[in-house]
Every structure is written in structure tokens, then in C-alpha cells.
Amino acid sequence: MKFFKKLFNIPIKEDKEIQKQEVDLSLDDLFVHNFIEKGGKFLYCLKKEEIKQNISSILSENNWKKVLVNNKELKTFFNEKEILLDSDLKKSIPFFTTCEHLIADNGDILFSSNQLKSTKLSEFSENFIVYATTSQLVKNTGEGLTGIKTRYKESIPTNISSVKNYEINKNDDNFLNYGNSNSKNLYLLLLEDL
Numbered sequence: 001m002k003f004f005k006k007l008f009n010i011p012i013k014e015d016k017e018i019q020k021q022e023v024d025l026s027l028d029d030l031f032v033h034n035f036i037e038k039g040g041k042f043l044y045c046l047k048k049e050e051i052k053q054n055i056s057s058i059l060s061e062n063n064w065k066k067v068l069v070n071n072k073e074l075k076t077f078f079n080e081k082e083i084l085l086d087s088d089l090k091k092s093i094p095f096f097t098t099c100e101h102l103i104a105d106n107g108d109i110l111f112s113s114n115q116l117k118s119t120k121l122s123e124f125s126e127n128f129i130v131y132a133t134t135s136q137l138v139k140n141t142g143e144g145l146t147g148i149k150t151r152y153k154e155s156i157p158t159n160i161s162s163v164k165n166y167e168i169n170k171n172d173d174n175f176l177n178y179g180n181s182n183s184k185n186l187y188l189l190l191l192e193d194l
Contacts, residue, residue, distance in 0.1 A: 027104045027137045034107025040166035041187045051131065051189050052077050055096070058129060058187050059083060067129075068095045070117065074131060089119060094127035100160075101144035102137045102190075108164050109188070110144045112157035121161050121182040126168050128186045133193040 025033065032042055043054045055077055059067070066084040069075055074096055075085055086093055101110040109130055111121070138144045141162075149156060165183040 027139060028134060031102050031104040031107060031137055034104070035102075035166070035188065036107075038107050038164070038166045040107065041185075043187065043189050045189055045191045048077075048191065051191060054189055055129065056082075062094070062127070064094050064127075066093050068093045068125065069097075071098060071115070074098065077131070089124065091123070091125050093125055094129060095124050096129045096131070099130050099132050099136065100148055100157075102132055102188075103139075103141055103144055103162065104137055105140045106164070108141070108162040109186070110141070110148075110160065110162045112148060112161075113159040114157050116159050116161070118159060120159075121163065121184075124184075126183075126185050128163070128184045129189065130186060131189050131191070133191045135193050 036042055045051050045054060058064075064083075066086055067078070068087070068089065069078070069085050070087055077096075078085060097111075097115045099109050099115060100112050102108075103110060109132070116124075138147055145160070148160065161182065163182055163184050163186060166186045168183050168185050
């Protein structure tokens with residue numbers, strides 16, 4: 001490599017400075033970049049009608065006829081004549097839910113007992129559809145946990161966990177995660193609310 005730099009008369013110091021420059025991305029751009037880099041599927045929406053259209057497309061693309069929904073407000077996104085909504089946990093049924101926060105610096109999605117109840121992430125289906133808003137974006141996990149603590153002062157939720165990997169068949173060499181995979185085939189429907 002140094003041979004070509006000498007041949008083309010490229011100063012070595014200048015090249016190192018170019019490599020060290022970092023690009024400052026906005027929170028949403030940083031999150032989307034990290035989320036997609038990990039294999040997540042991202043759909044940006046400006047209106048709630050787009051959420052409904054995208055859900056319909058996701059369901060038909062994957063040939064899903066039934067969805068697990070444990071939040072009454074989320075049921076409004078479905079035409080119950082076209083899709084069966086279930087509230088009982090079954091690993092074979094995709095799970096449609098909200099989340100607590102979107103973590104920009106690593107592309108993770110933070111959940112709590114408000115979404116998961118007392119069920120571990122690994123006990124849910126491999127297929128998740130998550131509805132979130134741009135106001136849920138935070139820089140890092142610390143800000144996400146602070147946000148949960150601030151929002152739920154009276155009753156802080158339990159079962160706080162995150163999905164860190166969006167590729168089901170990816171091997172995780174971290175021995176701390178052995179037998180507790182929380183990898184999900186995840187679609188994120190992000191609604192602009194700011």
C-alpha cells in the first residue's frame with residue numbers, strides 16, 4: 001500500500017487524517033444505519049394510514065394469516081375481516097408490538113414488561129413487527145433507561161430487554177447469550193411524530 005502512495009505521491013499523513021474523520025449523523029440516521037446494518041427491515045411512515053398499508057404488505061409478503069397483538073390500541077391497525085388477531089402467545093404467530101425506545105448508537109430496540117408482560121424475548125415468535133415513533137429515539141441505552149425511569153416514576157416496568165440482532169440464523173459467539181437468543185426477524189414501522 002505504501003508503494004502506491006509513494007508512486008502516486010500521496011502524503012501518508014493526509015491519508016491517515018482522512019480515515020480518522022467521523023461523520024456526525026442525526027439520531028434517526030444513526031439508528032437507521034445501525035439497524036439496517038444488523039439486518040433489520042425498516043419502513044418509514046409519515047401518516048398512520050401508511051402504517052396500515054405497510055402492515056398489510058408485510059403480512060401478504062410473508063403469507064401470515066394470524067398476528068399476536070396484546071395492545072388494544074394496536075388492533076386499530078388491522079382489518080379483522082382479513083387477518084386473525086390473537087392475544088395468546090404462540091411461537092408460530094408473528095408478534096406486533098410497540099417498544100420503549102430505539103437506541104441510535106447500536107440499532108437496538110428496547111422493550112419492557114409494558115410490551116412483553118413477564119415473557120422473555122426468546123419465548124416469543126422469531127417474527128416481530130414493531131410500531132415506534134421518532135420521538136422514541138435516544139442516543140444510547142443509558143438514555144433509554146433514564147427515559148423509562150422518568151416516564152414511569154410511580155411504577156417502573158420490569159423485564160427490560162432489547163433485541164440486538166435481526167438475523168435469525170446468525171451465530172452468536174458470546175457465551176453469555178448461550179441458550180437465550182433474542183434474534184428476531186424484525187420489521188420496524190417508524191412513524192414521524194416530531
